[in-house]
Amino acid sequence: MKDAFGAPQSLLVLGGTSAIGLATARRLIARRARTVWLAGRPSPALAEAADSLRALGADVRVVPFDALDPESHAERLGKVFTEGDIDLVLLAFGVPGDQARDESDPLAAVRVAQTNYTGAVSAGLVCAQALQAQGHGSLVVLSSVAGERARRADFVYGSSKAGLDAFTQGLGDALYGTGVHVMVVRPGSVRARASARAKASGAEGPASEGPVSEGSASEGPVEAALATTPEAVATAIELGLRRRSETVWVPGALRVVMTAVRHMPRPLFRRLPM
Numbered sequence: 001m002k003d004a005f006g007a008p009q010s011l012l013v014l015g016g017t018s019a020i021g022l023a024t025a026r027r028l029i030a031r032r033a034r035t036v037w038l039a040g041r042p043s044p045a046l047a048e049a050a051d052s053l054r055a056l057g058a059d060v061r062v063v064p065f066d067a068l069d070p071e072s073h074a075e076r077l078g079k080v081f082t083e084g085d086i087d088l089v090l091l092a093f094g095v096p097g098d099q100a101r102d103e104s105d106p107l108a109a110v111r112v113a114q115t116n117y118t119g120a121v122s123a124g125l126v127c128a129q130a131l132q133a134q135g136h137g138s139l140v141v142l143s144s145v146a147g148e149r150a151r152r153a154d155f156v157y158g159s160s161k162a163g164l165d166a167f168t169q170g171l172g173d174a175l176y177g178t179g180v181h182v183m184v185v186r187p188g189s190v191r192a193r194a195s196a197r198a199k200a201s202g203a204e205g206p207a208s209e210g211p212v213s214e215g216s217a218s219e220g221p222v223e224a225a226l227a228t229t230p231e232a233v234a235t236a237i238e239l240g241l242r243r244r245s246e247t248v249w250v251p252g253a254l255r256v257v258m259t260a261v262r263h264m265p266r267p268l269f270r271r272l273p274m
Helices: 019-031 044-054 070-082 099-104 106-134 155-175 194-204 221-225 230-243 254-262 266-271
Strands: 010-014 035-040 059-064 088-091 137-142 180-187 247-250
Touching (some): 010 019, 010 070, 010 106, 019 035, 019 044, 035 044, 035 070, 070 106, 099 106, 106 155, 230 247, 247 254
Parallel strands (some): 010 035, 137 180
16 A cells, blocks of 8 residues: 555645645655645645745646635546545645624625535545545545634634534545545644745635635634644644544644533633633
């Protein structure tokens, strides 16, 4: 199996300018990955991301991908798999939205849901079928701690991630025993450099390439204490691949924290400074 021991030779990043996606690609290239596909909207940022990985010695290819155009997913992503086996698919796109705007503009809220959930369901199923057909590979999906329990501060975004998380778990059960490994990653608030944030600002348009912060859309005291970085998430992803984990929390302490939050009485939960 080419992707044995968590060291894939080829990977497809859905969300080609995602900070976490690129950090993961860099880490895997340093191991043994040689072929990288970056899927996203054609843009200078996507071209720059591809060049940065080529400089590390990888064969990097770009494929147009629009999360909000599911009708195109089978054709465009299918072409990637016709070029050769893919050991790892990393679903790293998503938009954080703006809670105040989304509450007052239902169409804006729908855009968040369609990108983070509907687009991910479509792309995830297309890639899962291709991985199953080749008989091996891993599908890693970036969820979020925000999906664990809806909060007043970001329930539109959080609900979309909750749906994605549930979908990924179900897909993992459906593919169990087929040779395809499915892993959901739940990062906390992900911090990246301001320069990267500016380059990724286009990710909130019609076609998502992945925002800089794939974690919680709004950061309170709890998130600040348990914040992480793209590089830390990439490290956790690699370790999860080696262990064939089904769920990865980043940082790991979030597992305990969110277990408590999930079972907290609702009147008390409302009072938390989150």
